[in-house]
Amino acid sequence: MPLFGNIFNPKKTPPRKSASLSNLRFLDRSTWEVELGLDYGTPTMNLAGQSLKFENGQWITGISGGVDRREAQCLHRRNQQLEEENNLLRLKVDILLDMLSETTIESHLMEKELDELKSISQKRK
Template sequence: MEAFWLKMPLFGSTFSPKKTPPRKSASLSNLHNLDRSTREVELGLDYGTPTMNLAGQSLKFENGQWIAETGISGGVDRREAQRLRRRNQQLEEENNLLRLKVDILLDMLSETTAESHLMEKELDELKSVSRRRK
């Protein structure tokens, strides 16, 4: 019975859709005919520099950083902020050097203390040998 249903088409002949005609490639707009600068003006693609207002301070985004438009960032002049950053960097480097020097001095102190204990031990042994001989 199954073979009968498989061979018999449901609505007559086998399904064969008609081929659709190819679409026309012509665009409906003439924007592709315009040069880049005209397209930017017409479509508004020239966004300009991103800006924002934060706590009464106007900032703009330039070269990967937010910069205060008035030249003052958080009440500090931009040059002063750069000077403070440089001074902070210098102090961090000086701090690292001082830590290294302290580590070296502690190593030297440990070595000297160990040598001193060895010498005291040898001195005590020599004293005990000297007492035995007398």
């Protein structure tokens, strides 16, 4: 009889029962994937109150930011229209300022010429 022979030799555990107590084995594959979390869905993240989804290789803003994709496209088109209109109005203002400066110069020249004519007429008298 060995001194420390069988004391440190643990007994083997009995094998587990093969039948699961869960009813997941009776579900179809799609429900099984959803239940076990194998269907990950599209990656989403929230940044500064905006929800972004990764679809078809691009990050798309979601509804949680307050604006859905169609509305964002509409707002983008409206923004471009307003920028074009703003550029046109700036051009018109620049043209009007050029016209104003031209008429102001003409007016000053006419006043100067009028003053010269007045001084010449006063000298003759």
